[in-house]
Amino acid sequence: MSYFDQYARFKDFDFDSFFCRVSPEDIQRVLAKERLNTVDFLTLLAPAAENLLEAIAQKARRLTLQHFGRAMLLYTPLYLSNHCANLCLYCGFSSSNRFKRQTLTLAEVESEARVVAATGLKTILILTGESRRHAPVDYIAECVRILTSYFSSIGIEIYPLEEEEYRELSEAGVDSLTIYQEVYDERIYGQVHLQGPKQDYRFRLDASERGCRAGLRSVNVGALLGLGDWRRETYFGGLHADYLQNRYPEVEISYSVPRLRPHCGDFAAFYPVTDINLVQILLALRLFMPRLGLTLSTREGAALRDHLIYLGVTKMSADSRTSVGGRIMAGGENQFAIADNRDVEQIREALLTRGYDPVFKDWHPF
Amino acid sequence: MLIIVNGREEQIAQGSALAEYIRSKDLASGEFIYILNEMLIERERLENTILKERDRLEVLKFVGGG
Amino acid sequence: MDDKLFLGGREISSRLFLGTGKFPAKTVIPAAIARSGSQVITMALRRVDFDSPAENILTYIPKECILLPNTSGARNSDEAVRIARIARAAGCGSWVKIEVISDNKYLLPDNAETIKAAALLAKEGFVVLPYMSPDLMDARRLQEAGAAAVMPLGAPIGSNRGLKTKELIRILIDEISIPVIVDAGIGKPSEAAEAMEMGAGAVLVNTAIATARDPVLMAEAFALAVKAGRQAYLAGLGATKDYAEASSPLTGFLQER
Numbered sequence: 001m002s003y004f005d006q007y008a009r010f011k012d013f014d015f016d017s018f019f020c021r022v023s024p025e026d027i028q029r030v031l032a033k034e035r036l037n038t039v040d041f042l043t044l045l046a047p048a049a050e051n052l053l054e055a056i057a058q059k060a061r062r063l064t065l066q067h068f069g070r071a072m073l074l075y076t077p078l079y080l081s082n083h084c085a086n087l088c089l090y091c092g093f094s095s096s097n098r099f100k101r102q103t104l105t106l107a108e109v110e111s112e113a114r115v116v117a118a119t120g121l122k123t124i125l126i127l128t129g130e131s132r133r134h135a136p137v138d139y140i141a142e143c144v145r146i147l148t149s150y151f152s153s154i155g156i157e158i159y160p161l162e163e164e165e166y167r168e169l170s171e172a173g174v175d176s177l178t179i180y181q182e183v184y185d186e187r188i189y190g191q192v193h194l195q196g197p198k199q200d201y202r203f204r205l206d207a208s209e210r211g212c213r214a215g216l217r218s219v220n221v222g223a224l225l226g227l228g229d230w231r232r233e234t235y236f237g238g239l240h241a242d243y244l245q246n247r248y249p250e251v252e253i254s255y256s257v258p259r260l261r262p263h264c265g266d267f268a269a270f271y272p273v274t275d276i277n278l279v280q281i282l283l284a285l286r287l288f289m290p291r292l293g294l295t296l297s298t299r300e301g302a303a304l305r306d307h308l309i310y311l312g313v314t315k316m317s318a319d320s321r322t323s324v325g326g327r328i329m330a331g332g333e334n335q336f337a338i339a340d341n342r343d344v345e346q347i348r349e350a351l352l353t354r355g356y357d358p359v360f361k362d363w364h365p366f
Numbered sequence: 367m368l369i370i371v372n373g374r375e376e377q378i379a380q381g382s383a384l385a386e387y388i389r390s391k392d393l394a395s396g397e398f399i400y401i402l403n404e405m406l407i408e409r410e411r412l413e414n415t416i417l418k419e420r421d422r423l424e425v426l427k428f429v430g431g432g
Numbered sequence: 433m434d435d436k437l438f439l440g441g442r443e444i445s446s447r448l449f450l451g452t453g454k455f456p457a458k459t460v461i462p463a464a465i466a467r468s469g470s471q472v473i474t475m476a477l478r479r480v481d482f483d484s485p486a487e488n489i490l491t492y493i494p495k496e497c498i499l500l501p502n503t504s505g506a507r508n509s510d511e512a513v514r515i516a517r518i519a520r521a522a523g524c525g526s527w528v529k530i531e532v533i534s535d536n537k538y539l540l541p542d543n544a545e546t547i548k549a550a551a552l553l554a555k556e557g558f559v560v561l562p563y564m565s566p567d568l569m570d571a572r573r574l575q576e577a578g579a580a581a582v583m584p585l586g587a588p589i590g591s592n593r594g595l596k597t598k599e600l601i602r603i604l605i606d607e608i609s610i611p612v613i614v615d616a617g618i619g620k621p622s623e624a625a626e627a628m629e630m631g632a633g634a635v636l637v638n639t640a641i642a643t644a645r646d647p648v649l650m651a652e653a654f655a656l657a658v659k660a661g662r663q664a665y666l667a668g669l670g671a672t673k674d675y676a677e678a679s680s681p682l683t684g685f686l687q688e689r
Contacts, residue, residue, distance in 0.1 A: 029668055035606050057682035246607070276686050307685045372479040397488045398480055399522040406521040424479065426518065428489045430458070431476025431502050432451025432589075432616075432638030 002206050003243045007184065007236055015042075015232050022046035031059055036288050041238055044284035045231045053279060060286040060312045067291050070356045073315040074347065075123035075155070078112055079324045080104050080143055082333065084129030086196030088182075090227065090260055090267045092322075092335045093129045095196065099333040102324050103134045109143045113150040115327040119319055119344040122361035123153040125178060127335075130159035130198060137165045141172040148173040152361045155220075159197070160207035166214035177211035178220040179204070180256065183227035184236035188270065192227060208240070212248035219244060219251050220295060225278070226260035226269030234281045238288055245289065254293030254315065257281055261299045261336040275304060279311060286312035298340040305340055306350055318347045369421045378417065385412040387423075399426040435666060437611060437633055440527060440559030440580050442498070445471045447628065448658040449500065449613065450651070451638025452489055454590075460647050461492040468651035474500040474529055474636065477519055500561065502529040509548035516553050528553060529583065529615075530562040539589045543570040547577055554578030563615050566600035571608050581610050581633060587617025590639045594623045598630070605631045621650075621657030628661025 027049050030040040043049070049056060081103035084093045104112065116124060124147060128135040140158060147154050155176035156169060166177065183189050186201055193199045211219050221240050223233040237255065245253045257278060260269045273281075278300075285292060296305060296313045298320040305316065319342070323332030342350070348358045367380045378387060384400065384407060400407045401424040407415055417423070437444040450470040455461055465473060475489045493499065501519035506512035509532060516528040530553065532545040546562045547570060554560045559580045564570060566584035574582050584601050587593035594617060595601065604612045611633025618624050624635045637654055644650035680687075 053683045054680040061682060279683060279686060310682055391482060401518060426477055427480050428475050429478045430452035430455060430489050431504055432453045432474055
């Protein structure tokens with residue numbers, strides 16, 4: 001059993017005719033339900049829901065307050081390496097882009113960690129490109145062991161691993177895994193991943209489940225918005241989150257909504273996602289899975305992020321850098337351009353002003 | 367000879383067949399279920415089943431229940 | 433509409449299961465079964481009392497019904513397994529309602545022993561319907577063990593108190609993929625309808641019908657309620673509140689840009 005089986009069952013579903021048939025009354029009916037099934041979820045992703053966003057937002061806010069209160073977990077990314085064997089059309093680290101590649105030394109990792117720790121953040125997300133030669137699992141485990149003395153929660157957003165390797169990193173101190181499928185539509189997946197191990201759709205798709213089996217405490221999935229039709233992508237992503245939550249009730253499942261951002265290549269989104277679309281995505285996910293963590297990165301601008309605080313988001317990144325060693329050296333290549341440049345203190349203030357509690361430390365393993 | 371029927375001790379004649387015992391109790395054989403020493407005895411075997419000392423017999427029936 | 437309940441590989445014609453205990457006279461049972469339309473009928477296995485050997489209940493159950501003997505009287509899994517095997521050997525078919533009760537004060541089921549018995553009996557080819565306290569983890573274990581359905585209690589046996597465990601049963605309905613059959617506690621047709629509206633696969637009713645002033649009429653009342661509830665579930669319950677929002681405090685910003 002794998003999520004692929006569920007994906008395969010629905011991938012040829014006639015989404016367009018379904019969406020055409022959804023009426024405002026259907027949306028009202030879904031709004032009145034206490035628990036939503038997958039059809040209700042799909043209904044909320046239909047164009048008809050756009051005119052009822054305020055009503056949906058009211059319910060999303062109520063559910064979020066009910067399940068998460070006014071807590072907002074703050075985290076920040078730390079890039080370890082930008083070496084990459086993959087040629088992906090949408091990514092700044094793509095092997096086709098020419099720039100000086102680097103991987104942090106352990107001493108540099110520690111220097112970065114000190115800078116981040118000084119801001120008060122306790123939750124860190126470490127990232128690499130996909131290069132088992134330049135950033136092998138052993139190296140990542142070494143970095144994690146250093147980071148454990150600075151942070152209470154360490155997440156990884158790296159190339160997909162085997163279950164045993166996830167277990168190894170878990171023992172080193174990793175408690176959370178982020179891995180986006182990028183695009184659930186297999187056809188588009190093939191079109192944007194032109195070279196490298198990332199071409200293996202199934203191995204990536206099943207990585208989140210391997211992470212669950214390896215005993216990680218939280219797992220974060222999602223699609224890179226802009227590659228595929230967002231309504232279908234969100235449906236398949238939400239179904240994926242639901243599948244994991246049902247099979248691994250002990251794991252905290254979260255979902256991210258990253259929109260494609262400018263980077264040093266020249267790729268334009270196949271399916272642009274507007275702010276209205278982004279809101280509809282967040283709200284549909286919240287109503288479908290009231291306990292789902294929803295992550296919003298600095299890919300979005302400060303003004304939009306401040307509005308989205310109320311609409312179901314539970315985790316935000318702060319003071320991000322998307323280049324390797326971005327906090328201790330200048331001139332590194334960014335994976336993508338960030339849109340919210342506020343520092344931790346400013347984001348903390350923004351949250352407090354709106355009645356939200358910025359949470360730095362959500363969890364500390366015993 | 368002593369046998370145990372539905373948890374109670376009973377004296378019966380040596381070498382009795384199960385069918386004879388049932389007739390002596392005025393039980394209609396088709397109505398009930400007979401378990402001898404944890405083994406179900408089918409109706410056609412009632413005549414040929416000879417009871418032995420300290421046999422445990424359960425006479426059961428289906429009753430109303432929810 | 434194509435809406436069938438399948439259990440143990442069979443299509444079940446009625447979502448009302450009927451128990452045969454506590455009827456004022458056994459002769460009422462055939463009429464009650466007929467008016468209820470029930471296909472699955474429960475009964476129990478007991479030692480014969482030689483001083484007053486009551487009639488065999490099977491005489492009153494039409495041949496076309498599916499017999500669902502329960503394991504009442506069992507205080508642990510071994511006893512439940514033994515009763516199930518005897519019932520099958522006695523020609524009752526291979527369906528069994530596992531009921532293990534080690535608590536004589538409230539008559540609440542023992543989930544841990546029930547799970548053990550379910551696993552054993554499912555392996556032996558029984559169609560296993562376990563009566564249980566509505567606990568999600570235990571329902572998952574029963575599903576894993578091979579149960580054909582789970583039968584959570586709405587309230588303690590015979591209490592006629594209704595769906596006291598509604599919130600927990602709702603969770604089972606949402607999370608468990610085998611049918612959820614509400615057993616015990618349902619005292620009124622409206623409560624049976626409520627369980628069906630929630631998405632229960634079926635309800636098992638005994639006391640409320642058997643102890644009504646007119647059990648046969650009540651059997652039909654329950655049949656109608658179960659049908660109505662199921663149909664409401666299929667129709668999708670309507671909106672219970674209307675949103676009339678003049679202003680849009682949460683999403684107004686989307687129009688401003």
